[in-house]
Structure formats: structure tokens, C-alpha cells
Amino acid sequence: MSINLAQLKQQQIEYANRIILRDDNHFSTPTLIGGTDVGFEEGGQITRAAIVVLSFPNLTLVEYQIAKMPTTLPYIPGYLSFREYPALLAAWQKIEHKPQLLLVDGQGVAHPRKLGIASHLGLLLDIPTIGVAKKKLYGQYQPLPDERLAQEPLFDKTGIEQIGSVLRSKVKCNPLFISAGHRVSQLSALNWVKACLKGYRLPEPTRFADAVASNKPLLQKLLHNFKNNN
């Protein structure tokens, strides 16, 4: 069986037209903010999606859910969302306290066809989303000084349109690539991420989602404390 990339590409173009890059009217400040991350088991055969919900602005863990599904697609740059969104939707259904804003691991509109996983998921769930990626997929930017909160706009290939921001969330760490996903402006996307930083490279929602999705004993232990405190 071959993968019909041309069809997926067409779908991305159609979906991208529906993305809204303005701040949502439904909230001024979120009460709950979510984070997502995806991991794999059995050599990639199983996709494990994690969604965490934190209170805002306290940033304490309120809930987390995990969903596992058989992996259907390999990783193809530019088509990540098709590989990961089914498991993420399953995890979302299990979430009891639905957040008003979701930080998604990966790009938002900083994508060749302006439909990274954050945008794709935001559209499917019809909620505001922000893309928080650890690496660049698309775009160009100027070098950043090694200072906390140093930032540079991420531009389209034309160099005219800003498609996201590059943010040094922590000194001596590689920068984060922040881009609006859906129903949020580029400026707000950057500000919400900054509001979720707590001294680590990754914003808290993403950091917690990472811990849940990647079964690391150290951080998994932090989540065990959460169970006891509830």
C-alpha cells in the first residue's frame, strides 16, 4: 500500500484556508490550558498520545489522559499531523476538563502549506491552539543572542510574511519555534507560551505532556505525586 501524499497535500491546502489567525472572542484569559505530546511503543507500531490540562496562571496539573492506537503512517516531514491526530483526538475525548487553549507539540502555521499539526488539530477540535516546536520545519530567521527571552520573527520564504516566532526560552538552550495554530494571533501565541514558562526550556503544558507521553521514570514520578494530592 502506498501513501497518497497528493491527496493529503490537497486536504492541507483546503484546511489551511479555514485557519483563523485572530484572537478568540470566547476568552480573554484561559482558566485551563492544555498541552499535547505523542510517543511511540513497540518500535513505532503503537502511537501513544498524551494530553495534559493545567490551571492558569498557576500552571498546576489538573488532569491528564493517554490514548493508544495502532500507527497508520510513517513520519513524513510536512505530514506529521496525519500520523498523530487520530490518537490525539482519542485522548481529547477522554479529557473531562476541556481547556480553552491547547499548546501542541509541533508547528502551527509555520509550515509549507500553513497547516502544521497545531493548526490541523485546532481546526478538528475547533479550539484555539498554538504550535510549540523544538525544531524548525519551515521559514527563515535571524540568529538569536544567548539571552533568556531573546526572540526573532520567523518569516515565510518570501521574507515578508511572519509565520511565527523563534524564542530562546532558556539560556544556553536551543530556541523554541512558536507559531499560531488556530483562533489565535501570532503575538498572542508567543505571549501565552511566555506566560507558561517556569524556568525550563519547555512551557509547563508541553513539559508535562512530554513527561506523560514518554514514560520517563523521573518525570513520571512527578505525576505520581499528582495522584496522591488528589
Next chain:
DNA sequence: GCGACAG
């Protein structure tokens, strides 16, 4: 043809 390339 060559380089780039989320997770």
C-alpha cells in the same frame, strides 16, 4: 541536482 526536513 542539492540541501532541508515538526515528530
Next chain:
DNA sequence: ATCTTGTCGC
């Protein structure tokens, strides 16, 4: 992403 120990630097 995942497989993995020690190691360098603040």
C-alpha cells in the same frame, strides 16, 4: 520519535 552511559559545564 526511539535506542542508551557517561560526561562536560554551569
